[in-house]
Amino acid sequence: MKHISHLAQIVGKYQLTPSAEITTSGSYTASLSIRSGYGAGTHDRVFRFLPRFGTAAAAKHYAIEQGKSYVQQPALPA
Numbered sequence: 001m002k003h004i005s006h007l008a009q010i011v012g013k014y015q016l017t018p019s020a021e022i023t024t025s026g027s028y029t030a031s032l033s034i035r036s037g038y039g040a041g042t043h044d045r046v047f048r049f050l051p052r053f054g055t056a057a058a059a060k061h062y063a064i065e066q067g068k069s070y071v072q073q074p075a076l077p078a
Contacts, residue, residue: 020059030059
C-alpha cells in the first residue's frame with residue numbers, strides 16, 4: 001500500500017511531494033517527487049531512498065527534508 005501525502009510543499013519554484021510504501025517486512029520506504037515548470041514544460045523527477053522507517057510519517061518527513069536539501073543546492077545536477 002502506498003501512502004501519498006496530500007500536502008505537497010513548495011520550495012522556490014519546486015513542488016515537493018513525499019510518499020511512503022510499506023514493505024513485506026512491515027517497514028516503510030520513502031519516495032519524493034520534485035516537480036517544476038508549467039503546462040507542457042512540466043518536469044517531474046522521482047527519488048527513492050534506501051533507509052527503512054517504522055512509520056509512513058517518518059518516511060515522508062525524511063523525503064521532504066532530503067528534497068529541501070536537494071533543491072537548495074546552488075546548481076542542481078542534471
